Amino acid sequence: MRKIGLIGGMSWVSTESYYRRINSEVQRKLGGFTSAHMLIESVNFSDYARLQSDDDWDAAAGLMTRSAKRLEASGATAILICSNAMHKIYEQVQPEVGVPILHIADCVGDKMVADGIKNATLLGTRNVMTEGFYRKRLVGKGITLTPPDEDRVEEIDRIIYEELMFSKVKRDSERTMKTFITNIAKQEVDAVVLGCTELDLIIDTKANILPIYDSTEIHADAAVDWILADA
Template sequence: MRKIGLIGGMSWVSTASYYTRINSIVQKRLGGFSSAHMLIESVNFSDYARLQSNDDWEAAAGLMTRAAKRLEQSGATAILICSNAMHKIYDQVQPEVGVPILHIADCVGDRMVTDGVKTATLIGSRNVMTEGFYRKRLVGKGISLTPPDEERVEEIDRIIYEELMFNQSKRESERTMKTYITNIAKGDVEAVVLGSTELDLIIDTKANILPIYDSTEIHADAAIEWILADG
């Protein structure tokens, strides 16, 4: 098994989902008492949140680069940043380490291409929905994305940062997301992308009118394939 490194704590809630999914599937595939050979660099997200609110992404990239280097020095052969929003600084971090950082949007996009999906709506935190760093990765794979809806942007961002990152799954927010997805399905799209690693806490990805591409599951699955690949 190849060792993989996770930069987690962004949030700790979703990091637990990564850990659970990776280990449960590795155990199923290898059998017995098998579990993944994995390192976790769990950061204090309050440091990143402060820099994010100050729009100091250079300092945030410095923090994440140091985290990535610690994982590499400890033997990780590939790294995952367990956050969609923090891939804003991916391009500053990847060149600073000698192992690949598996980009979450590339993993999602590759899965959609395999499935033949051409149109989708992206939902997640504000910067994921509105900025180019994430959307361009999907568009670059031939996937057309609907424009962000400002009302949805504000409410989904609030739900993520005020509820889900504190492991709070409120019924009202579940209903809100179900309504959003129902309305999205009325448009000319084939799928919804969950561009937040916490949204699966309140969205049943298997019981919706449209296919749901859950970035957490897909990113974790890419880690599994890396761990179990030969060489």
């Protein structure tokens, strides 16, 4: 198996999901006591949150680049940034290392294209839903995205940063997300993209009226494909 590196801690809640998904899929495919060759660089997200609040993305990119270089030096043959929102600095980090960083939006987009999805609604943190760094990746693969709804943006961003990143699962927030998805389904939309690695805590991805593309699961599965490519 090839060794893969994860830049985690953004949040630790979703990093736990990555670790579980990657290992369970490797074990399912190879059997026995098999587990993945994996390195985890778990960062202190408070450092990134402060820089994000100050809009100092260059400093954030510097921090992440150092993490990526440590993973590469330790033998990682590819790297995952375990956060949708932090892919804002992907273009600054990838050129600084000699191994591929598997872009989460590309993994999601490729899966949607393979499934014949033509249009979708993107849900996630404010920057994922409203800025171009993520949306352009999906649009570039021929997927049309509905415009962000401002009220929805604010509430989902609040749920993520005030609840999910602290592993708080609230019934009211589950109902809110179910209502949002029900309303989205009334539009001419083929699917919903969960562009936040914690949203699956309050959204049942298997029991909705629209197909749900869970970025955490898809990204982790791309890591499994990489790990097992030479197995």
